[in-house]
Amino acid sequence: MEGDGGSKLENAMMEEYGDEPHVLAVDDNLIDRKLVERLLKNSSCKVTTAENGLRALEYLGLGDENKATLEDRVSKVNLIITDYCMPGMTGYELLKKIKESSILKEVPVVIMSSENIPTRINKCLEEGAQKFMLKPLKQSDVVELRCNLMKCRS
Amino acid sequence: MDLLSQLQRQLADFTASLYREGFVDDQFTQLQKLQDESSPEFVVEVVSLFFEDCEKLVNNMAKALEQQVVDFKQVDSHVHQLKGSSSSIGAARIKNVCIAFKTFCEAQNREGCLRCLQQVNHEHAQLKTNLQTLFTLERQIVANGGSIPAMQ
Numbered sequence A: 001m002e003g004d005g006g007s008k009l010e011n012a013m014m015e016e017y018g019d020e021p022h023v024l025a026v027d028d029n030l031i032d033r034k035l036v037e038r039l040l041k042n043s044s045c046k047v048t049t050a051e052n053g054l055r056a057l058e059y060l061g062l063g064d065e066n067k068a069t070l071e072d073r074v075s076k077v078n079l080i081i082t083d084y085c086m087p088g089m090t091g092y093e094l095l096k097k098i099k100e101s102s103i104l105k106e107v108p109v110v111i112m113s114s115e116n117i118p119t120r121i122n123k124c125l126e127e128g129a130q131k132f133m134l135k136p137l138k139q140s141d142v143v144e145l146r147c148n149l150m151k152c153r154s
Numbered sequence B: 001m002d003l004l005s006q007l008q009r010q011l012a013d014f015t016a017s018l019y020r021e022g023f024v025d026d027q028f029t030q031l032q033k034l035q036d037e038s039s040p041e042f043v044v045e046v047v048s049l050f051f052e053d054c055e056k057l058v059n060n061m062a063k064a065l066e067q068q069v070v071d072f073k074q075v076d077s078h079v080h081q082l083k084g085s086s087s088s089i090g091a092a093r094i095k096n097v098c099i100a101f102k103t104f105c106e107a108q109n110r111e112g113c114l115r116c117l118q119q120v121n122h123e124h125a126q127l128k129t130n131l132q133t134l135f136t137l138e139r140q141i142v143a144n145g146g147s148i149p150a151m152q
Helices: A008-017 A030-042 A053-060 A091-100 A118-126 A139-150 B003-020 B026-033 B042-066 B072-089 B092-106 B110-143
Strands: A022-026 A046-050 A079-083 A109-113 A131-134
Touching: A022 A030, A022 A053, A030 A046, A030 A079, A030 A139, A030 B042, A030 B072, A046 A053, A053 A079, A053 A091, A079 A091, A091 A109, A091 A118, A118 A131, A131 A139, B003 B110, B026 B042, B026 B072, B042 B072, B042 B110, B072 B092, B072 B110, B092 B110
Parallel strands: A022 A046, A022 A079, A079 A109, A109 A131
Antiparallel strands: none
């Protein structure tokens, strides 16, 4: 992630959301959802999970543009972490939808995958993903992630 | 040796054998590290979910392989799910069978797939028994005033 400790975005997020960032975790696999939830909670994050891209978009308020209310104008989440391989909408497609949204494009998106495919990784990074992480995730991966993205305090 | 020490020794030996024989790998250790006072049953919960999920996927694979015309893409997607879950909890042998299973799906080899399915069933049963033994030992240790030693 570019930007050092003085980044305006990070400071704004810290001020508004304090020490418990709200993360939306998207994965079609139940076990992986449980795991990522625990990993994030262990790193003092508030977690919401979604089992596919559509549900994730609905939660984020992008489900139906016409229904968007004033409240939906501000992102509820500080970070979105999504699996790449999902039926229906892939993590890459979800990433694109998020980056196309005026409300959500500033929210960092992390892509996870069990497969280490350089073209896949590059494609995601080029589309604006903050980071690509290889599954299975470990606690140390999430601690590092939290520090990088949320400007870890002590 | 008092009972508690005996139990702890048994657990250490049994655990070491599970790793040595490839039933579980480092990811299982990672899973255990995630358990703490705020989630004392985490490992048991996740492992139970895994076995339930595994059974469901195996049934789906079996049904798909029974069809006159097998939809190998369907089978492959189930195997992909199982490979992911088994990898995530450190169920190494099951994961390895899934890797072979995937190549048979890609080759559209029904016999190969059926053999892998049998292997998955076998490994599932073995792992279930092994982990039940592990969890029982852990419970006995806690019941006897001990705490579960950190996994190496």
